[in-house]
Amino acid sequence: MLESQPVPRPTHRVALVIQYLGTHFHGWQRQKQHRTVQEEIETAIAQVQGFHVTLHGAGRTDAGVHAAAQVAHFEATGFIPPQKWASILNSYLPQDILIRAAASVDHHWHARFSAAYRRYRYTIYTEPRPNLFVRPFSWHYYYAPLDESLIQAALAPLIGKHHLAAFHRAGSKRQHSWVEVQAAECHRSGPFIHIEIQSNGFLYGMVRLLVGMLAQVGSSKLTLASFTELWKTERREKVKHAAPPQGLCLLRVGYPEFPFPPEIWYETQPKLVFPTNIPLEYPLADHLDLNSTPLS
Numbered sequence: 001m002l003e004s005q006p007v008p009r010p011t012h013r014v015a016l017v018i019q020y021l022g023t024h025f026h027g028w029q030r031q032k033q034h035r036t037v038q039e040e041i042e043t044a045i046a047q048v049q050g051f052h053v054t055l056h057g058a059g060r061t062d063a064g065v066h067a068a069a070q071v072a073h074f075e076a077t078g079f080i081p082p083q084k085w086a087s088i089l090n091s092y093l094p095q096d097i098l099i100r101a102a103a104s105v106d107h108h109w110h111a112r113f114s115a116a117y118r119r120y121r122y123t124i125y126t127e128p129r130p131n132l133f134v135r136p137f138s139w140h141y142y143y144a145p146l147d148e149s150l151i152q153a154a155l156a157p158l159i160g161k162h163h164l165a166a167f168h169r170a171g172s173k174r175q176h177s178w179v180e181v182q183a184a185e186c187h188r189s190g191p192f193i194h195i196e197i198q199s200n201g202f203l204y205g206m207v208r209l210l211v212g213m214l215a216q217v218g219s220s221k222l223t224l225a226s227f228t229e230l231w232k233t234e235r236r237e238k239v240k241h242a243a244p245p246q247g248l249c250l251l252r253v254g255y256p257e258f259p260f261p262p263e264i265w266y267e268t269q270p271k272l273v274f275p276t277n278i279p280l281e282y283p284l285a286d287h288l289d290l291n292s293t294p295l296s
Contacts, residue, residue, distance in 0.1 A: 011075040014082045015105045016041075017265050018070040021096040022245065023136055028061045028070070037097060041072070044092035049077060058111045058253040059118050062205065064245030066137065068269035069100070069252040073111045100268070103259035111253075117182055119198040119251045122211045122243060123272060127191035134272055138192070139247035146218035148188040151195065154217045154227050155184035166231040166239050169205030177203055190274050196251065207248055212241035
């Protein structure tokens, strides 16, 4: 007698645009005995569907790293409209994860393999005095002045396809260190320096190692020529500085075909800025008339 087989459940693929504050996460990828973004969202999906699914992300961010528009997909069953998954999951998720939008995609579309690029932003705060409200999203670098023009000059030769083993942390399963850097920019806004890197893919720990060495260039502790030679000759042992994780944010992921409007995923991390001119809220003391009676 033949045993009855379970009837396969029809599925449809749902893409998500995800934001998270990485402060209290041990990165994106599911890990035993550690809190991760992937596991939190997979648990929420399981609470809705009644069984576990795998959430496929566009990239794996490290512990403490944020995301303004991470992208992932999973196989959904049932009759929930794809666009409704965002609000449904948000009701199950903790406060440090937010699904900005959800949409249906074809079964051939893949959050990781269909991506044309990933873009990261690193924020450095150079004011000597600390600031509690920028601490979770920046590297407080007050040890020496940083010249953003030197950092930009160091970034320029990185454009193109290069073997960047010098910025590849140990522990990665990737078999090679080839990376095609599509954009590399550095801008200053008052005490904030913003470094943005766009590439078809990133090596394990690449951006933090790169920014750590760029700070050496910007503070004139390392020459432009030495920096370029370091990565061109793959001198990994010379890379001794890594920027801390909290200044790094996965800014966005780009696709040739994407079901979301730009306002959902493009430039969704506000840049930290301070006003250039602080208004005088009270008159100077020598202009005060201490004998005048205030109006009631």
